[in-house]
Amino acid sequence: MKRFALAAAALGVLAAGQAQAATGDVTGSVTVTGYVTSKCVVIPNSGSTFSGTIPLGELADSDGTLRADLAGTSAGSPAGAVNFRVNCNAAKPTVTVSADRLDNGTAGAPSGYTDVIDYTAAVDADLAGGSTESTAYTTAASLPAPTVQQLSDRLANASDNVTVKVYDLATPSGALLTAGSYDSTVTVVISPTS
Amino acid sequence: MRRNALLLSGLLLMCAAAPAYAQVTAIAGGAPDHITLSVPVTASIGGACGFKTGAAPSGSRDVGELNGSFSEDFPFTLECTGPLRMAVVSANGGLLASTGTLPGGYTNTAPYAVSLHIEGQGGAITNGSCDAATLTALASSACSFRGPASTSQGLRLGVASYQIPGSYLRVSSPGYSSPSILVASNTYTDTLTVTLSASP
Numbered sequence: 001m002k003r004f005a006l007a008a009a010a011l012g013v014l015a016a017g018q019a020q021a022a023t024g025d026v027t028g029s030v031t032v033t034g035y036v037t038s039k040c041v042v043i044p045n046s047g048s049t050f051s052g053t054i055p056l057g058e059l060a061d062s063d064g065t066l067r068a069d070l071a072g073t074s075a076g077s078p079a080g081a082v083n084f085r086v087n088c089n090a091a092k093p094t095v096t097v098s099a100d101r102l103d104n105g106t107a108g109a110p111s112g113y114t115d116v117i118d119y120t121a122a123v124d125a126d127l128a129g130g131s132t133e134s135t136a137y138t139t140a141a142s143l144p145a146p147t148v149q150q151l152s153d154r155l156a157n158a159s160d161n162v163t164v165k166v167y168d169l170a171t172p173s174g175a176l177l178t179a180g181s182y183d184s185t186v187t188v189v190i191s192p193t194s
Numbered sequence: 195m196r197r198n199a200l201l202l203s204g205l206l207l208m209c210a211a212a213p214a215y216a217q218v219t220a221i222a223g224g225a226p227d228h229i230t231l232s233v234p235v236t237a238s239i240g241g242a243c244g245f246k247t248g249a250a251p252s253g254s255r256d257v258g259e260l261n262g263s264f265s266e267d268f269p270f271t272l273e274c275t276g277p278l279r280m281a282v283v284s285a286n287g288g289l290l291a292s293t294g295t296l297p298g299g300y301t302n303t304a305p306y307a308v309s310l311h312i313e314g315q316g317g318a319i320t321n322g323s324c325d326a327a328t329l330t331a332l333a334s335s336a337c338s339f340r341g342p343a344s345t346s347q348g349l350r351l352g353v354a355s356y357q358i359p360g361s362y363l364r365v366s367s368p369g370y371s372s373p374s375i376l377v378a379s380n381t382y383t384d385t386l387t388v389t390l391s392a393s394p
Contacts, residue, residue, distance in 0.1 A: 028250035028388035030268045032365050034260040034289050034304065038378035089300075089378045128297035157299025157375050192378065 038192035040088040043159075054080035054166055054186075059102075059117065064176040066117065066169060073167035075122060075134065081165035088155045090192035097123050097137040098146035098187045102169070104180030114175040121186040124163040127153040138168070139184075150193060164188055243274035243392040251363045251388050260289060260304040260382055265366040272312070272355040272390070279348030279393040281341030282308055282363070282386050284329035291379035301374040304382055309364040310339060314355040322349040326365075326384060343391040350393055363388060 042050045056079055061067045073079040102117035109115040122136040135149040155161050164186055171177065220228050245251075249271035257264035272278065289304040296302060309323040324337030333340065339349040355361070363386070370376050 027390075028245060028252055028268075028270060028363075030251050030363065030365075030386045030388070031254040032257060032266070032289060032306070032384050032386065033254060034257045034264070034382040035380040036260050036291070036304070036376050036378050036382065087375055089375050091377075128299060154297055154300060157373075 036089060038088075038090040040086055040090070040093060040190050040192045043085040043087055050084045050086070052082035052084065052164070054082050054164070056080055056166075056169075059169075059182060060177045065174060066171045066177060070169040071171075073169065075120075075136070075165075075167055078122075078165035078167040079119075079169060081163050083160035084162045084164070085159050086155060086162045086190050087157065088190065088192050091154055092151050092193060093125075093155055094148060094150045094189075094191040094193045095123050095125055095133075095135040096146050096148045096187075096189040096191070097121060097135050098143070099137055099139050099166075100143060100184050101139045101141075102182040102184040104178060104182045106178060106180055109175075109178050112174075112176060113178050114171045115178045115180065117169050117171055117177070117182065119166050119169040119184075121164065121166050123188050124165065125151055125190075126156040126158060126161040126163075127151060128156050129153045130156075137186075146187075155190075162188075162190070243272070243276070243278050243390055245390065246271040246273050246357055251386075255365070257289075257306075257365065257367075260367070260376060261370045263367055263369040264306075265364060267362040267364050269359075269362045270388075271357060271359060272361060273357060274351075274355050274390070274392065276354050277350065277352045277393045278312075278355065279339075279343045279345065279350045279391050280310055280312060281339045281343035281348030281389050281391075282310070282329050282337075283331060283341040283389075284308065284326045285385040285387070286383070287327040287330040287333065289326075289382040289384050291377060291382045293377055293379060293381075296377060299374055300377050301372070302377050302379065302382075304367070304370055304376055305372070306365055306367040306384075308337075308386060309366065310349050311360070311362050311364065312349065312351045312355060313358050313360040314351045314353040315358065316353060318351065318353045318355075320349055320351045326386075329386070341387060341389045343389040345391055345393050348389070348391065348393070 070079050099121040104115045106115045118139045120138040122134050124132050124134045126132050137147040220226050251268040251270040255266045291302040293302045312320050322339050328337035329340050
């Protein structure tokens, strides 16, 4: 007896509920752009100005001349300093410094006396790389042009990253300081140059 | 007498839910002389799903100065005949500027949020929002709707959405406030890729 056998195997793999759309096959694409303008701001309050006072106290020694300890000050050991925090988002900000002489506002001093004191004002900028760069300006009878210096790095993003200081006060040799209130202004501009 | 026998063996390897069958042998002229094979065929329509022609989220938007707040919408219209999922991938994880190496305290990436608002049939709405940083392909802490979309990945709308207006992708920021200084640049950019999948 010859038999023919037919084996029918039905293998059904049915994925019920399969989505008609393949996964991830429909796409949209959007591009978002923006910008950040170069700026320097004073922290806190993101203002554009900062101010402070460097009180030097009594300027004259007991003999009436400029105090020796003020005359002998230096960049490393200034007569006075004040700190600020300035945030700049530019790569290499520019620092501009100028000042006028310490002056007691009188009309003039007789021979052997003086009512003005020259000095050096400097701005120390702490940089992101860890170093400090100083920009200095020294007053004179004829005030020089402001000192301008572009920093070599970004300002450190840290508190007290800008220090304004004064040192090396000077009068004509042996001159007596006239009595009065002496004042001066150091002007500092920090610009977000890149 | 030679008898031709037809042996049919039906081996059914069906889905687990299919009933079990005992092996049956049919013999010509015998009883039974035939067998009946039952092959169930099932299928379902998962639903076509896509963006309406010309209404996919697309284009470029300048959100302006990144230290300030912004909010921009990219509207889209779906043509999905069933439930769906939508997902987003951010190329940069934020608005990224092409700068050199930055020192500590500075950054060239501005964070922002990506939101999805999808409207469906019968007033159904689904919303989701995540930081762009969680939408990158390599984000360790990924957003729930990071793409690409699949039947199980993405923000899900449980009903159809066919030519219903009002859906949008939104990019926004309340204004930059991180301690790091955002460096000056006019090259901040990010690209969002939006994918869509039926999700039965």
